[in-house]
Amino acid sequence: MALIDRINPHIKTIQISDIRKFDMEVSKIPDIIKLTLGEPDFTTPEHVKQAGVAAINENVTRYSEMNGFFELRKAAANFIKEKYNISYNPKTEIIATVGATEALSATLFTILEPGDKVLVPMPIYPGYLPLIAMAGATPILLDASNNGFVLTPEHIDEAMKKHSKKVKAIILNYPSNPTGVTYLRKEIFKLANTLQKYEIFVISDEIYSELTYEETHVSFGEYLFNQTIVINGLSKSHAMTGWRIGFTFAPEKFTQEILKAHQYLVTTTSSISQKAAIEALTKGMNDAVAMRKEYQKRRDFVYQEMGKLNFEIARPAGAFYIFAKIPQGHLQNSFAFCHDLAVRGKVALIPGSAFGEAGESYVRVSYAADMEKLVKAMTRLKGYML
Ligand SMILES: Cc1ncc(COP(=O)(O)O)c(C=O)c1O
Missing domain, CATH: 3.90.1150.10 (Aspartate Aminotransferase, domain 1)
Incomplete structure (x- = not known):
């Protein structure tokens, strides 16, 4: 061989x-x-870039805390509270990651075991399925095209009936890549009501949350805090794709476990980018x-x-x-x-x-x-x- x-x-x-x-x-x-x-x-906004330059000049070039500078986690907590009215403790419930991508991989590698199944609404951002495969799990594809690409409780109930015990998690992504469709408050309420019947994790990728045009974004964490890991970051909201700053927001007991995967995957994210991110989430809140x-x-x-x-x-x-x-x-x-x-x-x-x-x-x-x-x-x- x-x-x-x-x-x-x-x-x-x-x-x-x-x-x-x-x-x-x-x-x-x-x-x-x-x-x-x-x-x-x-x-990237000029003031954010300058914060990155200042970080280099001030020799902020060493490792940060594993879960990111506390100042950054505090800024992220404030931002989420102010924008989406949901509270996460910056000491224990937030990890700064290498973009939303690493937030997703650390989360999926923490949760999934070989043989697990993950509900994935289709069509979907192509970043998830390879991570599920790497973890030895398999996706259950939920085709939501019959409902304007909006997943319904019926889609979930039907899949759970068929696959029940093996399902470990569901991935949601709204506003969606590729459809641009997002969920309204009443739709989230219904989905959360359905999902709380099942003992499964909800991974809610909300990386486009600042880019909603008619309605303000509603975070899934607001409705199903105890089951949800919210993924977000600065790539889209602050045009910062190359800086590689993302976050997980999750209850302490999940965060503690995800932190282990995060540490051994990447140690921590760039200190320089974190300093720029603090500027983005405070003075660049809007x-x-x-x-x-x-x-x-x-x-x-x-x-x-x-x-x-x-x-x-x-x-x-x-x-x-x-x-x-x-x-x-x-x-x-x-x-x-x-x-x-x-x-x-x-x-x-x-x-x-x-x-x-x-x-x-x-x-x-x-x-x-x-x-x-x-x-x-x-x-x-x-x-x-x-
Ligand atoms: C839905 C979705 N999630 C995650 C990502 C990755 O984001 P990041 O660049 O912060 O890793 C993208 C990037 O296109 C995306 O569209």
């Missing part, structure tokens, strides 16, 4: 994300307009407001233009994505459609199938791009569709 064949089979089954692969492929097309990646096009207004304008524009071209869209109320059903009369295989559109129409969108089978015959548009680019992209899309 060759050594390479002895590698962990769970890793062998994982592929590099289709989003990255597709993006790399279309990047080779000259003059392409890409609305592909899920990353803010804004730069930095997302201007960006949100701009995203909203773009959303309205893209939603309207794609609607005119007969794309069917569940109204996106948050994040910076539009998930649109390809109109009849066009290629229905989302990869074939996106490929053809990129080559002939010079606009790159992400095939819906990158987010699971439930996303087939859809495309994801990321409107984290300036208006000029969006106008040009929509003109090209129109030229291609008509």
Whole structure:
């Protein structure tokens, strides 16, 4: 047996994300307009950057506490309290992580054992399934496309009836990547009521919580504190993807366990980034407001233009994505459609199938791009569709 064949089979089954692969492929097309990646096009606010520079100059270059500087955890607790009216103790219930990604991996590796099952609503951000696989667990995919991509208590009850004891957790993500759909207070109330019947963890990825356009975000932790691990971070709210700051918010007894996984995965997150994050969560508490207004304008524009071209869209109320059903009369295989559109129409969108089978015959548009680019992209899309 060759050594390479002895590698962990769970890793062998994982592929590099289709989003990255597709993006790399279309990047080779000259003059392409890409609305592909899920990353803010804004730069990190100047005062936050300066806090990072000051941290370097002041030699804040050593390890911090494992769970992050206390000042940062306090700032995160205040931010969450002020914005979403929910209290987490910064001493015992918050961990600063390496982006939301490490918050997710530390959480999943803490909770999951081989053979466990995890409920995952589809279509879904492609970051979760590989982590579930690495932990030796398997996902139970819940297709919520029959309800405008909003999961209902019935979806959960049905899955629990079928898989019952093996289910260890459910992952929620709202506002959603890729659909932009978010849950209203009454929907969260109903879901929480259902989930509290079952002894399962709720991992609520709320990384887009500052980017909701009509309604203020409601955290799942507010309704089901004792079962929930809330994941959040600064990547989207403060255009800080490269700084790698995320958080877990969870009851003390869960946090203590997640902290062990966090320590042995990464020790702690960057001290320099943490100093910038303190600035972002205190003096920059409302930095997302201007960006949100701009995203909203773009959303309205893209939603309207794609609607005119007969794309069917569940109204996106948050994040910076539009998930649109390809109109009849066009290629229905989302990869074939996106490929053809990129080559002939010079606009790159992400095939819906990158987010699971439930996303087939859809495309994801990321409107984290300036208006000029969006106008040009929509003109090209129109030229291609008509
Ligand atoms: C739903 C969702 N969760 C988590 C992440 C990862 O966030 P971070 O860059 O903070 O690791 C992303 C990034 O695109 C995302 O869309």
